[in-house]
Each structure stands twice: as C-alpha cells, then as structure tokens.
Amino acid sequence: MSAPLRLAVLGEPLDYTLSPALHRAGLADLGIACESEALRVPPARLGEALATLAASGYRGANLTHPLKEPALAHVQDASESARRAHSVNTVTFGVGGTRGDTTDGAGFLDLLDHHGWPVRGAGVVLLGAGGAARSVGLALLEAGASPVTVCARRPETVAARWEGIVGATLVGWASEAAGAALAGAGLVVNATPLVGEGLPCALDRVPRTCRVVDLVYGPETTPWVRAARAAGFAALDGLWLLIFQARRSIALWTGRQPRLEVLARAAGWPK
Numbered sequence: 001m002s003a004p005l006r007l008a009v010l011g012e013p014l015d016y017t018l019s020p021a022l023h024r025a026g027l028a029d030l031g032i033a034c035e036s037e038a039l040r041v042p043p044a045r046l047g048e049a050l051a052t053l054a055a056s057g058y059r060g061a062n063l064t065h066p067l068k069e070p071a072l073a074h075v076q077d078a079s080e081s082a083r084r085a086h087s088v089n090t091v092t093f094g095v096g097g098t099r100g101d102t103t104d105g106a107g108f109l110d111l112l113d114h115h116g117w118p119v120r121g122a123g124v125v126l127l128g129a130g131g132a133a134r135s136v137g138l139a140l141l142e143a144g145a146s147p148v149t150v151c152a153r154r155p156e157t158v159a160a161r162w163e164g165i166v167g168a169t170l171v172g173w174a175s176e177a178a179g180a181a182l183a184g185a186g187l188v189v190n191a192t193p194l195v196g197e198g199l200p201c202a203l204d205r206v207p208r209t210c211r212v213v214d215l216v217y218g219p220e221t222t223p224w225v226r227a228a229r230a231a232g233f234a235a236l237d238g239l240w241l242l243i244f245q246a247r248r249s250i251a252l253w254t255g256r257q258p259r260l261e262v263l264a265r266a267a268g269w270p271k
Contacts, residue, residue: 004033006057007253010041010049011064016218018239018267019062022246025266026258030250043067047074054093060253061091062246065193068102068131069161075100085138086161087131090249101252104132105139107245108213111236114244114260117211120144122186125178127151127200129158129170132215133191141167149181182206190214190224199224203231215241243267 005027009019020036027034041049046067053061063071071088072078076097082088088100112119124145126133129152137148146167152158153173162170171177182188182205190200193216200214201224212228217238228235243263251257 002033003057004035005059005253007034007036007059008053008061009036009038009064010046010061010067011038012040012042012066014038014040014064017064018217018242019064019246021266022243022263023250025262026246026250027254029258029262030254030256032254041067043070046070050074050091050098054098058093060093060249062249063089063091065130065132071100074098081105081135081138084164085131085134087135089131089135089245090252092252101249102131102135103245103248103252104135104241105137107241107248108136109139109143110244110248111213111240114240115234115236117187117234121146123181123184124148124187124189125151125181125185125206126189126191127173128191129155129162130191133189134161134165136189136191136215137168138165141165145187147181149178149185151175151178151181179205185210187211187213190216192216199227203228203233208232211235213241214238217242239267 007023009017017038020038023036024034068087068089078100082100082102085102087102090101090103092099122145124140126137129150141148148168150168150170151173155170155172185206188206194200212233212235214222214224215238216222222237225235225237247257
C-alpha cells in the first residue's frame, strides 16, 4: 500500500481553515490516501517551513494571508500568473524543486461561471490591493471585465505591484474616484482580510443590481454577505472561492480534479 500523499495549509494566525478537510475529501474522491494539516507560520519563517515540508516528503501546500506575497521569494519556479500577481497560494514540492502557483484568479472565474454571473464588460471594484486582489483582478481583466477599479488604503505603497496590470485603476479607499466606481459597479469584491461586524463597503453606495463577493470565510456567513442578502443583493462569501481554488490546487498536485459536490459537502456548502 502506497504512503498517503501529504499536504498542508500555512498561514498566520489560521484561526479557522477548511483546507485540510477539502484536501482529504478531494483526494479520497480520487482514490488517493491523504494526510493534511494546518500549520501556523509567520512570514519570517516561511522559507524554513517550506524547506522542512519539502524535506519531509510533502507533496504540496496551500498558503493563505499573509504568506501569499512573500512566498515568491521562496520558490524555485513560479507560474506566469503567480509572477504577475506577485502572489502564491499553491506550492508544489517536486524533484525539480519548489513551484509556486496561484489558483485564486482561475478559481474566482470558476465561481462566477458556476453561478452564471457574466464577466465580460462588467464593471468591477476590488476592495483591497494585496495578492488575492491581484490574482482575481488579473483573471477578471483577461476574461473581459471592464473597468476594474482597485481601492487601496495607501495606493502609493502598492503601486509597484500593480505595474503592468493593464486595465486596472488604483485609487484611494475613500476617494471620489472610488465612490464613482462603486456607484457604477456590476461586481464588488472584498479582497481584504477584514472580519467582524465592520463592513468593508456601505451597501447604499452600490446599485441594487450589483453582485457582491466577500473573499473572507468563517464558521458562519460573513456579516457583509448577510447584510447584502438582507438588502436584496446577490452575494457570496469566501467559502465558494475556497472550494473552487482547492479543486484547482488538487489538480496541480495530482493531475486530476475531484468532483465539485464532494468538496462542497466537505465544506458544509452552501451557506
């Protein structure tokens, strides 16, 4: 009997994660024994942690906030999308070294397609400008979304990371430009790690026809998504992205995708 395929999810603080459950369920659906664990790893120890996993025979790992951006410095190879987004959420350990990919953008497009939400020509506002926002923004632009406005609390500190991402406009969080973009948006995405009852965006600033996605997830539906649904918006939280992102990560590690409904059950979806 072959040894189980070993996986992990790394982050800090990792108070709540469903990734190990998705790893185990997805691999079981493919007929592959799997062990997966959640490891709290601060950015300063990421290189050491990845080297330890590689030496210990792990096949791969998912990375979450705040490790996606610093991970590029600790992989021997990176996909084009990971390099352009300056973000890695999927690490694969192989004989040729450690490879970094991002499945956030492609997984987000899978999510929209699953719900029949059109992308081409849709005006998008991204709240946040970090690695997840860049991965999602790149994918949306390549799929034909326009315009894509990125709201950052300190645009000057992230401007270099957005250079070369043609079609994305970086604006201040509370600026007039941000307000104008929200007023005409067809899709608003919270790509910050904000949690709790403080809403990332007041819903009276966007049209009622706008779709709302919160990349944050937790044991319960996020407050912003609850508020959006109560106000009549079509809204999804980050559990949906997690499922589609995990499906693509598993395909990178095994060459096959598990069934969507299997991952959905493992995540307790839908919520």
